[in-house]
Amino acid sequence: MKTKGLNSEQTKRSNRLLVLRLLSMMGGGSRTELTGRVHLAKMTVSNITAELLQSGILYEKETLENAHHSAGRRQMLLSFSDKAPAVIGVWISRDSLTGIVTDPALSVLGRHSLPLKQGETAETLLEKLERLCKRLAEGAQGRTVLGIGVASIGPLDIQNGKLLNPPNFFGIQNLPIGAELEKRLGIPVFLENDTNAGALAEKYFGSCVDCSDFLYVGLTNGVSAGIVLRDTLLHGAHGFAGEIGHAVVNPDGPLCYCGRRGCLETRAAVPYILRDAQQEFGDEEIPDFAALCNLCRMSPMAENWLVERLSSLTRVLLNLSNTLDPEKILIGHEGALIPDRVLARMEEELNAGILAAGHASVKVERSSFDCMAAVYGAAAVVLRKVFDGKLGYEIFFPAS
Ligand SMILES: [Zn+2]
Known part of the structure; x- marks a missing residue:
């Protein structure tokens, strides 16, 4: 009896958390949309949303299903209220x-x-x-x-x-x-x-909601990656997974601050790119990475230079693609400033090199949070604790 009781309590709790997570990820929505996504009985979804309405966490407003059609059906949309934490x-x-x-x-x-x-x-x-x-x-x-x-x-x-x-x-x-x-x-x-x-922000609220295997690459003063495999963020045995900036791309290359030679960062970190761009395009004022990316939009020569300069990053991402088989690679932090054409050329270069070329392809895209995925991700770190039932459960479901 006791075991059965516990199981049913656990199921109730996990259903509640699932509905709460979907409501968060969707930014609210109709019960029909919600039921379509959670794969739970309509009644279960209704009961859980009723609890959240009762506690004042959600409110509902009536809206036209299709505002452009006068015959559009009216429906009730659920949203988080100002009582939500x-x-x-x-x-x-x-x-x-x-x-x-x-x-x-x-x-x-x-x-x-x-x-x-x-x-x-x-x-x-x-x-x-x-x-x-x-x-x-x-x-x-x-x-x-x-x-x-x-x-x-x-x-x-x-x-x-x-x-x-x-x-x-x-x-x-x-x-x-x-x-x-x-x-x-x-x-x-x-x-x-x-x-x-950044990877968590993309997983829960960005362009990887429906993507289970992807990399978020932060390109700025350093280079590193958030790796999500089978919907799980990879930390590794010691918590240091994803430090791709210190993949060695040239053993005889310049000294990296980590004490080794020829790390990816010595080629692809933004300060080194800017230093060399200033030398290459001495007549142009290139105060920051945004200025360099703008120059690339106007000058094919600058575009070619940046693609070539980023080829070491593309090669490391190619090696990772052969190792991990991701669906998508998102480039973020300052890397989100990289022009579309440069990203498209990186994607082309990468896909031409992968072992399964013709059978699998990896999309290379800009982060859906522009340069700010890290700060949205910081908030998502807390929300993940909520979704896992480790934080704030009693505030969302006080009757439990
Ligand atoms: Zn290094």
């Missing part, structure tokens, strides 16, 4: 802190950022993070803030919420960001690598 996402990059506060459907309620300047220390970094999060919490407009996701440059100890020894980051080392922020703010904090966070 909020989550905070913060992205620590090398030069700034960027944050958003969102509702459970990742709709932004407020955003704020703070620059990082020369001379930052562990203490000033924590103080700025605290200030940023407090400001974001104000933007939650009285909603309960369930948690703070921090997407950060690595390497990280995710289990213990610790920033380990990131290169070129004010010499800050072994900083227990999670514990320190929790102590100061009294809200649970979850740390994740920034490209892994």
Whole structure:
């Protein structure tokens, strides 16, 4: 009897979490749409949405199914109300802190950022993070803030919420960001690598909702990848999966800050690309990667140069495609600025080289969050805890 009772409770809980996750991913919707996606009995879906309506987390509004047809049927749409809790996402990059506060459907309620300047220390970094999060919490407009996701440059100890020894980051080392922020703010904090966070944003809210095997590649001061296989984000045995920036592309190449020679980053990281672009196109002002990408849109010569320059990245992605067989590779962080034609040429080059050419193809696309997947992903890190039933369950289902 006891076992049966437990099973049915667990089923109820997992159905509730499934409906909540789908509602979040869809940003609300009609019961019919929802039932079509969750593959649960209509009655089960109705009961769960009724609970969420009763607790005030959802509200419904009447709308025309097809506004362009006067004969369009009326239907009720479910949306998250202002009683639904909020989550905070913060992205620590090398030069700034960027944050958003969102509702459970990742709709932004407020955003704020703070620059990082020369001379930052562990203490000033924590103080700025605290200030940023407090400001974001104000933007939650009285909603309960369930948690703070921090997407950060690595390497990280995710289990213990610790920033380990990131290169070129004010010499800050072994900083227990999670514990320190929790102590100061009294809200649970979850740390994740920034490209892994980008991959989560794409999986739950971006262009990979229906894609189970893909890579999110963050191209900026460094290069790394968030790898999703069979719908699961890969962390590896020690939490360092996806550090493709240190794949060796030329053993006799220049020295990398990691102490090895010829790492991908020495070719494809944005500062090195810009340094060489400035030399190549000396007459042009190229202050940043956006300027270089604009130049590529106007000049075929510059476009050819960038494609050639990124060919080492394309080769590493080709090797990964042969190893992991992804459906899609999304290029994000500053890489989202790369012109369409350059991405198309990278896709062509990659597909010409894969072993299963003609039988399988890999799409190379821009991130659906432009350059901001990491900060949306930071919020998605918290929402994933909610979807897994590890955070805020009693707020969504108080009657349980
Ligand atoms: Zn290296």
